[in-house]
Amino acid sequence: MAGRLTGRTAVVTGGSAGIGQEIARRLASEGADIAVADLDPADETRELVAATGRRFLGEKVDVSDEAAVQEFAARVGAELGGADILVNNAAVVLLADIDQVTYEDWRRTFAVNVDGPFLASRAFLPQLKESKAGRIINITSSSYWTPPPPFVSYVAAKGALNGLTSVLSANLAAHGITVNGVAAGLVRTAAAVANTDEAFFEHAVRGQDIKRVQLPADVSGVVAFLASDDAAFITGQLVVADGGSTRR
Template sequence: MKKTEHTSPVVVVTGGARGIGLEICNTFLKRDYRVAALDIDKATLAKTEASFNNPSFLAIACDVSKPAQVSRAMDRVEKKFGRIDALVNNAGVAIFKPILEVTWQDWRTIMDTNLDGAFWCTQACAKVMLKNGGGSVVNIASISGLRASTLRVAYGTSKAALIHLTKQQAAELGDVGIRVNCVAPGPVATEMAKLVHSKAIIKDYHDTIPMNRYGSTEEIANAVAFLCSREASYINGQTIAVDGGFDAAGVGLPTLRKSRTVASTRTSAK
């Protein structure tokens, strides 16, 4: 039986105006969720709201690093939809600099949004979730939280902390019916990535990813939707790297690929 407007589950997606967050919103709408998208970029958020033109979509301008704004936003979601069943902490910022050039403000900007924002949003959403017996939280970390990369000392550290925060939240909130898990995307083909990833960086990634390509926003969104679904009802405190095998790989992929090419050429010549 198709869910009605009043029985459809509700998901809150932070950083929902563009990129991975936008794809997550779209995926949940297709699965008959009511969706509340929070984003600090008011102009882009307004365009996103207009493009959906859907009564099941609520756009809220919010800086997730500000607890008071987060609290007001969750109050609006509860007032509009009556409940919250899932939260996706996707909002994040990145500043790429050599480690000795990172300023105090750089560090604070990244931690305030990537780590503190996820903490505040979960605190606020969990209180609403408990009124209806629980729910699911998915934190969006990064492969940079699992393995070190150059120029990402603040970003990578914030995502590593988010991965551990996931475990802390899962340990306590799981006891009251709220599952908390984490998705760590590898490089994803977003508009932002196209702007900041040079041909050399793209080659570096391909040289380290066994699947030899970037991921798509849809692939990330599908993993998030699964973790929020009943099919994942006994998964709690876990981090899933959606990265084409990037975290699993060591050195030697380019050499292996060359040797395969040579072997294939020899075989074809016979």
């Protein structure tokens, strides 16, 4: 049976692991071919996509490198026929207060979390304009509204990404492209586990209405919906998927 995204191609940045990998798997299960840009090898994601019978392209790409992003977009066009869906998921998470974060770290956080989505959106724009169902979906964070103390650069960058989401939706609506964001809470991924402790997850759960740890699938389902025709009249929105911790 054909899925909601059959015949479309989805680009997922930061798709080698964690939330990005689950997004790639879910979109493939809905029928989309997948292209992943990541600094780390995406072999495991390739296998997950192959299990669905969809095509896969994986490239080592620094999303803050304009030339590299442009080259990746050209390859997606040549090998997969162009992108219909762009999921800007790649991110840097830095745990540091204002008196601990260096300017270099601050700039790197913004380069990946804000410049990356800008560069990818611009590079894939010609392809998205050609699509009959162009979608840009930015993975942001509900920490923008309830910021934990040691995430100064991360929260600021996600706030900028929220603004980019809003203005792009207005810029691109005339081309039939919708632009939305998914604001996730604290998601249990290998990277999150390595950089925090169980007490941090327990604290997050206590602040949620849904009393369990958020998983990558709680994000990928929302992304699949926004990528589909079911969400064709939704644009400029930040869909908060955080178990009710912000209730926005």
